[in-house]
Amino acid sequence: MELRLTVNGAQVSGDVEPRTLLVHHLRTALGLTGTKVGCDTSSCGACTVLLDGRSVKSCTVLAVQADGCEVTTIEGLADGDELHPLQAAFHDHHALQCGYCTPGMIMAAVSLLRERRPLDDAAVRRGLEGNLCRCTGYRGIVEAVLAVAASEDARPGAAGAAVAR
Amino acid sequence: MTRLSETPGRVGTAVGLSVERVDARDKLAGKAEFTGDLHPPFMLYGAVLRSPYAHALIEHLDVRGAQDIDGVVAVLTGDDLSDIDPYYGHALRDRPVVAIGKVRFVGEPVAVVAAVTQAIADAALAAIEVSYEPLEVAASVDAALAPGAPLIHEGAVRPGLAHGLGTLPEREGNICYSYGFSRGDTASAFDTAAVVVEGEYRFPAVYQYSMETHTTIAHHRGDDIVVWSSCQHPFLVRQEISELFGLALDRVEVIVPYLGGGFGSKSYTKMEPLTVAMSRKAGRPVRILNRVDESMVTTRRHNMKCRMRTAAGADGELVAREVEMWLDTGAYADNGPRVTATAGDAAPGPYRWRAMDVKAHCVYTTTSPSGSYRAFGSTHVQWIGESQVDEIARRLGLDRLEVRRANLLGRGEEVRPGAKGVDADLVGDIEKVAAAIDWGAPRGPNRGVGVSIGLLAAGAHPVSMATVRLGPDGGVTVLVGTTELGQGARTVMGQIAAEVLGLESSRVRVIGTDTAYTPYDRSTGASRSTTVAGKAVEEAALDVLDALLETAADVLEVDREQLTIGGGAVAGGGRTMSYEQLVQKRFGLAGGELIGHGRVQPRGGSGGFADGPVFWEICVAGAEVEVDTETGVVTVLRTSSVADVGRAINPQLIERQDEGGALQGIGNAMFEEMRFNDDGLLLNDTLLDYRIPSFEDVPASMACTIVENGDGPGPFGAKGCGEGVLAGLPAAIVNALADAGVAMTELPLTPERVWNQIQKQRTVEPKERT
Numbered sequence: 001m002e003l004r005l006t007v008n009g010a011q012v013s014g015d016v017e018p019r020t021l022l023v024h025h026l027r028t029a030l031g032l033t034g035t036k037v038g039c040d041t042s043s044c045g046a047c048t049v050l051l052d053g054r055s056v057k058s059c060t061v062l063a064v065q066a067d068g069c070e071v072t073t074i075e076g077l078a079d080g081d082e083l084h085p086l087q088a089a090f091h092d093h094h095a096l097q098c099g100y101c102t103p104g105m106i107m108a109a110v111s112l113l114r115e116r117r118p119l120d121d122a123a124v125r126r127g128l129e130g131n132l133c134r135c136t137g138y139r140g141i142v143e144a145v146l147a148v149a150a151s152e153d154a155r156p157g158a159a160g161a162a163v164a165r
Numbered sequence: 166m167t168r169l170s171e172t173p174g175r176v177g178t179a180v181g182l183s184v185e186r187v188d189a190r191d192k193l194a195g196k197a198e199f200t201g202d203l204h205p206p207f208m209l210y211g212a213v214l215r216s217p218y219a220h221a222l223i224e225h226l227d228v229r230g231a232q233d234i235d236g237v238v239a240v241l242t243g244d245d246l247s248d249i250d251p252y253y254g255h256a257l258r259d260r261p262v263v264a265i266g267k268v269r270f271v272g273e274p275v276a277v278v279a280a281v282t283q284a285i286a287d288a289a290l291a292a293i294e295v296s297y298e299p300l301e302v303a304a305s306v307d308a309a310l311a312p313g314a315p316l317i318h319e320g321a322v323r324p325g326l327a328h329g330l331g332t333l334p335e336r337e338g339n340i341c342y343s344y345g346f347s348r349g350d351t352a353s354a355f356d357t358a359a360v361v362v363e364g365e366y367r368f369p370a371v372y373q374y375s376m377e378t379h380t381t382i383a384h385h386r387g388d389d390i391v392v393w394s395s396c397q398h399p400f401l402v403r404q405e406i407s408e409l410f411g412l413a414l415d416r417v418e419v420i421v422p423y424l425g426g427g428f429g430s431k432s433y434t435k436m437e438p439l440t441v442a443m444s445r446k447a448g449r450p451v452r453i454l455n456r457v458d459e460s461m462v463t464t465r466r467h468n469m470k471c472r473m474r475t476a477a478g479a480d481g482e483l484v485a486r487e488v489e490m491w492l493d494t495g496a497y498a499d500n501g502p503r504v505t506a507t508a509g510d511a512a513p514g515p516y517r518w519r520a521m522d523v524k525a526h527c528v529y530t531t532t533s534p535s536g537s538y539r540a541f542g543s544t545h546v547q548w549i550g551e552s553q554v555d556e557i558a559r560r561l562g563l564d565r566l567e568v569r570r571a572n573l574l575g576r577g578e579e580v581r582p583g584a585k586g587v588d589a590d591l592v593g594d595i596e597k598v599a600a601a602i603d604w605g606a607p608r609g610p611n612r613g614v615g616v617s618i619g620l621l622a623a624g625a626h627p628v629s630m631a632t633v634r635l636g637p638d639g640g641v642t643v644l645v646g647t648t649e650l651g652q653g654a655r656t657v658m659g660q661i662a663a664e665v666l667g668l669e670s671s672r673v674r675v676i677g678t679d680t681a682y683t684p685y686d687r688s689t690g691a692s693r694s695t696t697v698a699g700k701a702v703e704e705a706a707l708d709v710l711d712a713l714l715e716t717a718a719d720v721l722e723v724d725r726e727q728l729t730i731g732g733g734a735v736a737g738g739g740r741t742m743s744y745e746q747l748v749q750k751r752f753g754l755a756g757g758e759l760i761g762h763g764r765v766q767p768r769g770g771s772g773g774f775a776d777g778p779v780f781w782e783i784c785v786a787g788a789e790v791e792v793d794t795e796t797g798v799v800t801v802l803r804t805s806s807v808a809d810v811g812r813a814i815n816p817q818l819i820e821r822q823d824e825g826g827a828l829q830g831i832g833n834a835m836f837e838e839m840r841f842n843d844d845g846l847l848l849n850d851t852l853l854d855y856r857i858p859s860f861e862d863v864p865a866s867m868a869c870t871i872v873e874n875g876d877g878p879g880p881f882g883a884k885g886c887g888e889g890v891l892a893g894l895p896a897a898i899v900n901a902l903a904d905a906g907v908a909m910t911e912l913p914l915t916p917e918r919v920w921n922q923i924q925k926q927r928t929v930e931p932k933e934r935t
Contacts (some may be wrong), residue, residue, distance in 0.1 A: 017284075019284075032194065032195070034195020034472075036199070036377070036425070038376050038378075038457075038842045039457045039851070039852050040456055041853055043852035043853055073195065074193075074194065075194070075196075078764055082196075087193040090189075091186075094186070094818065096186070096192055097651030098374040098375070098377070098423070098427075099188065099192030099197050099423065100199065100377045100651075102193060103195045106193070125860035125861055126860075126861070132376065132857060132859060133376070134375060134825070134853070135651045136821055136825050137828040138828070138859075138860050138869060139822075139867065140821055142860070142863075161442070
C-alpha cells in the first residue's frame with residue numbers, strides 16, 4: 001500500500017505491506033533505529049513515538065494507520081546539536097544506563113509534559129507507568145521529568161496554557 | 166586517606182567526580198547502536214522452531230516444506246552438524262547447538278530457518294514437519310531427584326573450557342555438580358547449643374529481563390567467522406565458537422555494540438553457536454533476535470530448595486550451621502556449577518563459626534536452563550541465613566543488630582580456608598544501613614525493620630589487558646575489553662586513564678569491544694570491571710605517562726623527578742610543553758602515537774590479585790515494611806544500602822546503579838517468579854504475566870551510602886559494586902516482615918503466600934512467637 005508520512009518534519013512516502021507495524025517501518029524502511037523493539041506485547045514502551053503529537057507504542061500501530069500523520073521519533077527531538085530539554089535533563093540526572101528504554105521513555109515523557117499539569121512525583125510515576133526500565137531505579141527519570149516541568153512552569157504564560165489544556 | 170591531588174603525578178582531574186556518561190549523548194539522541202540496529206549487507210533473518218515438549222525424542226523431522234518456500238535460503242537441523250563436535254557449554258559441555266535426537270525443555274531449538282525477511286522466516290516454521298515421542302518429565306528438583314526419575318543426560322561428564330572449578334566430579338543421577346565443605350564438629354555444636362533454628366526454604370526461578378533480548382548476527386565465511394552479539398563475555402564466546410567450528414582463535418572475531426542490559430543474562434555463550442551454525446549453512450550473514458518469551462527460556466536464575474539450621478549460645482554467639490541446597494539448573498548446566506559453588510560459599514555468611522557444614526547441589530530438570538544473574542548464589546542463600554540470625558536474636562531477647570556486631574568477622578579475619586580475609590569494615594557497613602532506617606525507633610503496628618549482610622566472592626578470574634593510546638593531537642583512546650551494558654564501564658575506564666594522565670575525562674575516548682583489536686579481558690561480570698580491567702587501564706595509562714615523561718625530560722633537559730603534569734602538558738625547568746607538542750617532538754611532525762600496555766593477572770604484576778577472590782563484595786541492606794494483615798499485601802516503605810567501593814571513581818554512577826539493583830531486589834523479593842507447571846511449561850512467558858518492577862514499585866525512600874575506605878585492589882583503592890544490594894535487600898525485606906510478625910520461608914512474598922502464613926501463625930503455636 002502507498003503510505004505518506006511526515007517523519008521528524010520530513011515528508012516520506014513509499015510502498016508498505018499492510019501488516020507492517022509502524023515500529024518496523026521506521027526502523028527497517030526509514031533506518032530510524034533509535035526507536036527500539038522491546039517486547040512486542042505493548043508492555044515495555046521501548047517503541048514509544050509521537051503520532052500527531054501524542055505518544056503511542058509503535059509496536060501496536062500498523063504503519064498504514066499512520067498514513068497522513070506526523071510522526072516524531074527520538075531522532076527528531078534535538079534541535080541540531082542542542083538537546084531537547086528532556087534529553088538534557090535525562091543527561092543531568094543520570095536518568096539512563098543501558099539506554100535501551102531511553103528513547104521510548106523520553107517520547108512518553110514529552111507527551112506527558114504536554115498533556116498534564118500539575119505534575120508531581122506521583123503523577124509522573126502514573127503517567128510513565130507504561131514504560132519499563134530494568135537498569136535504573138526510575139528515580140532519576142522522575143527527577144528529570146519534574147525538573148523540566150518546573151522550568152516550563154516557571155516560564156511566563158507557559159504553565160497557565162498547560163493547565164488550561 | 167591520601168588525597169588524589171597529593172599523589173605524585175596525579176591532580177584529581179577525573180576520579181571521584183560524577184562526570185557525564187560518555188555514552189549519554191548518543192543514547193539520548195537515538196544514535197547508540199545495539200546489535201539489532203546493525204544490518205550487514207545480504208543479511209538474512211533467522212527464526213527458531215522450538216520444542217513444545219519438555220522431554221521427548223524427535224521421531225521425525227522434515228524441513229523440505231520450509232526449504233521450498235520462496236525467500237527461504239536455508240534451514241538448519243541437527244543433521245547439519247555431523248562434521249563437528251556440536252556440543253558446547255563453558256562449564257559442562259552438555260548442550261547441542263540445536264537439538265540432536267532429543268529435546269530436554271520446552272523452547273529448546275529444534276530447527277532454524279534463514280530467510281530474506283523476518284516475516285518469511287517466521288511463517289516458514291509452520292511448514293516444518295516434526296513429531297515427538299514424549300518422555301517422562303522432571304520439571305522440579307523434587308521430581309528430578311525422586312527414585313526412578315528419568316535421566317536427563319546420559320554419558321560421561323565433559324568439562325567445558327571455562328568452568329574454573331578444578332576437577333569436575335561425575336554426575337549422580339540428575340545431579341550434575343556438587344560442592345561442599347565442612348569444618349569443626351557440627352554434631353556436638355548442635356547438641357550443646359542453647360538455641361537452634363531450622364527450616365526448609367524455597368527460592369523462585371527469576372528472569373533477568375534485560376530489555377534488549379539476546380541478539381546475534383553471525384557471518385561464517387568459510388575460513389573465518391564474524392559475530393556481532395549482545396554478549397557480556399566476548400572473549401569466552403570467541404573461545405567456544407573457535408572450539409565448536411574448528412577455527413583458530415584469531416579467525417573468530419566477536420564485536421560487541423552497546424548492550425541493552427545484561428545482569429548476567431548475556432554472560433558466557435547463548436545464541437551465538439546457533440546463529441553461527443545457521444550462517445554456515447546459509448553462506449550469508451544471519452541475525453537471530455529473540456522475542457521476550459524466547460529469551461526467557463534462553464537463561465534464567467536458578468530456583469532452589471534449601472534446608473538450613475543454625476545454632477547459637479545463650480549469649481547470642483553463633484556457633485554452627487548446617488546447610489544443604491539443591492539448585493535447579495534446568496536442562497543444561499550453563500553457569501549452574503559456578504552458581505552452586507558461590508551459593509555454597511555464601512551460605513555461612515560473614516560470621517565467626519566453630520563448625521560449618523555446607524552441601525550444595527546443581528540439579529538437571531526438564532525446564533529451561535539457568536545461568537548467571539546479578540549477585541548469584543548470595544541472593545539465593547543470604548535471606549535464609551540472615552532470617553535465622555534474626556530468629557535466634559528474637560528467641561534470646563537480644564537486639565538483632567547487636568547479635569551481628571558481636572559475631573561479624575573483623576578486617577583481615579578468615580572467611581574460609583585459603584581465601585582472602587575480610588577486606589572491609591562489616592560492622593561499620595551494617596550500622597550505616599541500620600541508621601538509615603532509624604533502627605530502634607518506635608513504629609506503628611504491622612510495621613517492621615530488618616537488616617542483612619553477606620559476602621559475595623567477586624572479581625571472577627583476574628585476567629585483563631588494556632591499551633592506552635595518546636595521539637598526536639593529545640587525545641587519548643582506551644582499548645579495553647570490558648562490555649558497556651549500562652553500568653557505565655566506558656565512562657569509568659575513561660576517568661581512570663584521564664586521572665593518570667592529568668586530563669579531563671572528556672579528552673579520553675573508550676571504544677567498544679572487538680576481539681580482533683581489543684586486548685583480552687576475561688569477562689564483564691562479578692563486579693570485576695572497575696577493579697580488574699580498571700587496574701589494567703591504570704597501568705596502561707601509567708605506561709604512556711612514563712613514555713611522555715621520558716620524552717619531556719629529554720626535550721626540556723631536566724630530570725624526570727622535576728617534571729609535573731597538568732592540563733594536558735608537562736612542565737619542568739621553567740618551560741611547559743603540551744602532550745601534543747611532546748608526541749610531535751618524539752616522532753616528528755608527521756604524527757605517531759604513544760602506546761601503553763597494562764595487564765592484570767593472578768600472580769605477579771601489581772595489585773592484590775594473588776589470592777582469590779579479587780575482593781569480597783559486601784551485600785548489605787536495610788528495609789522497613791508494612792503488612793496489611795487482612796490482605797497479605799506487603800509494602801516496602803524504605804530501603805537503605807551501602808556501596809562499599811573502596812574508592813568511588815564516579816559517585817553518581819554508583820548511586821544510580823545501586824538504586825537499580827535495589828529495585829531488582831524488590832522484584833525478586835516481592836513478586837518476580839517464573840512459574841513452570843508439572844509438564845515443564847512456563848506459564849508466564851510474557852511481560853504481562855511476568856511482572857518486573859515499574860514506576861509504582863519504587864519505595865518512598867531509598868538511601869544509598871557510599872563507603873570509601875581505599876581498601877580495594879583496583880585503581881586508586883577501588884573495588885566493584887552494583888550487585889551486593891540485590892542479595893542484601895531481599896534478606897532485609899524478609900527480616901523486616903518477620904519483625905512485623907510474619908516469618909516467611911518462601912519467596913516471592915506474594916499477598917497470597919503472606920496471607921496464608923498469617924493464617925497459619927494464627928492457628929499454630931501463637932505463644933512461640935514473641
